[in-house]
Amino acid sequence: SSTAITITEQPVSVSVPVGHSFILRCRAQGRTSLRYQWFCQHQSECRQIPGATKQDLPVTAQQTQLYTCRINDLYKNVVFSDWVKVEVHQCVARGLPPQLWRGEPVIVLNPTEQRVEVGKPLQLQCAAMGVPAPTYQWYQNGNLLEHQKRKKLWITHAKVSDSGTYLCCASNSQGEHWTNAVDVYVGEQSQPCLCHLGFFFIFLATGKIALLVGNNRYQHHPNLMAPVMDVFELSRLLEQLGFQVVSLLD
Numbered sequence: 001s002s003t004a005i006t007i008t009e010q011p012v013s014v015s016v017p018v019g020h021s022f023i024l025r026c027r028a029q030g031r032t033s034l035r036y037q038w039f040c041q042h043q044s045e046c047r048q049i050p051g052a053t054k055q056d057l058p059v060t061a062q063q064t065q066l067y068t069c070r071i072n073d074l075y076k077n078v079v080f081s082d083w084v085k086v087e088v089h090q091c092v093a094r095g096l097p098p099q100l101w102r103g104e105p106v107i108v109l110n111p112t113e114q115r116v117e118v119g120k121p122l123q124l125q126c127a128a129m130g131v132p133a134p135t136y137q138w139y140q141n142g143n144l145l146e147h148q149k150r151k152k153l154w155i156t157h158a159k160v161s162d163s164g165t166y167l168c169c170a171s172n173s174q175g176e177h178w179t180n181a182v183d184v185y186v187g188e189q190s191q192p193c194l195c196h197l198g199f200f201f202i203f204l205a206t207g208k209i210a211l212l213v214g215n216n217r218y219q220h221h222p223n224l225m226a227p228v229m230d231v232f233e234l235s236r237l238l239e240q241l242g243f244q245v246v247s248l249l250d
Helices: 227-240
Strands: 005-009 014-017 021-025 027-030 035-042 045-048 056-060 065-072 078-080 084-089 106-109 114-117 122-125 127-129 135-140 152-155 164-172 175-178 182-187 199-204 209-214 244-249
Touching (some): 005 065, 005 078, 014 127, 056 065, 106 175, 122 182
Parallel strands (some): 014 084, 209 244
Antiparallel strands (some): 021 056, 035 065, 122 152, 135 164, 164 175, 199 209
């Protein structure tokens, strides 16, 4: 039976720049001597890798592929390792000296600011390299988002409460790295969105006084870049609408 062979070390997925060299490892124990054979799959084609019959498979990254290792003993028992993904980033080898890189997460794609209508989909993207491949965790206003653990953050129907500042942490056994923080605005189509994170508005309609407070320094969150400029821009806009404006920062 296949229980005659036990895999003691599974290969792990990696996310690397094109041209980067590394080793996929697989280890197993059995009652007889064991034979190893590596396979790779690109798109839908799976093929045996000629000569790849050792526990360690040296790889020089060229394109994103899946790999698995078949292990058999002399009694015709066979097991396969987990499939692992070698994700290859084509354009990021520059500026990353391979001899200095130990596999810690490196952000290669940051999310971008979004303005979304209520009810429309909201999508934020990031990507990081790492050996092993990083795991992802998204945050909104410094709060961990329980179900957003992929490179892409996807909300099918955005709500006003989805507005805020988002960032993602990419981590592996070598360390962690954070993306840039980006602002997301969710509002009705016809209304200009005045819901920038870091602002509190109080409109006193009787005397048309607007109090603008731009918050920049947060205790548990990276500083925001925009509030100072936004208070200035918004003051001008509100003055044109006939408001008396009181502006405060922090």
